[in-house]
Amino acid sequence: MRPNALRGHLDALILSVLERESLHGYAIMEALQARSGGALDLPTGTLYPALRRLERAGYVQSEWSTVSGRKRRTYQLTASGRRALADERSEWRDFAAVVEGVLRPGTAVGFA
Numbered sequence: 001m002r003p004n005a006l007r008g009h010l011d012a013l014i015l016s017v018l019e020r021e022s023l024h025g026y027a028i029m030e031a032l033q034a035r036s037g038g039a040l041d042l043p044t045g046t047l048y049p050a051l052r053r054l055e056r057a058g059y060v061q062s063e064w065s066t067v068s069g070r071k072r073r074t075y076q077l078t079a080s081g082r083r084a085l086a087d088e089r090s091e092w093r094d095f096a097a098v099v100e101g102v103l104r105p106g107t108a109v110g111f112a
Contacts, residue, residue: 006040010050011059012088013040015081018060022076024067025051051075059084 006013017023017031029047032040054060059081062073077085 009092010042010046011054012085012092014047014050014054015059015077015085015088018075018077019082019085022074024065024072024074026072028075054081057084 013032014028017028017035023031025044025047028051029042029044032042051060051062055062055075057080058078060075061078062075064071065074066072067074
């Protein structure tokens with residue numbers, strides 16, 4: 001998948017992964033990769049700035065925890081993040097429908 005294809009959608013993808021459970025950064029990357037069938041393989045330089053941005057916006061909150069003897073920052077969705085995710089999903093459905101309508105073979109648009 002081209003990196004530019006994610007532009008504008010990464011936040012929604014991260015929020016969606018965090019909807020089910022709190023995860024640390026590496027686990028978020030693994031979940032994105034697994035849920036995308038391997039198509040999304042984000043570098044840490046892309047994920048962590050997005051997580052900080054989402055935290056500043058109030059969509060996720062984080063806390064330090066120890067997992068298998070290692071300190072890790074764990075992220076969870078906030079109520080505001082759940083609302084933002086619902087909005088993102090609605091916008092995505094609208095956007096996808098428009099793009100599908102344009103790209104569908106044989107679609108003719110008439111001009112008056």
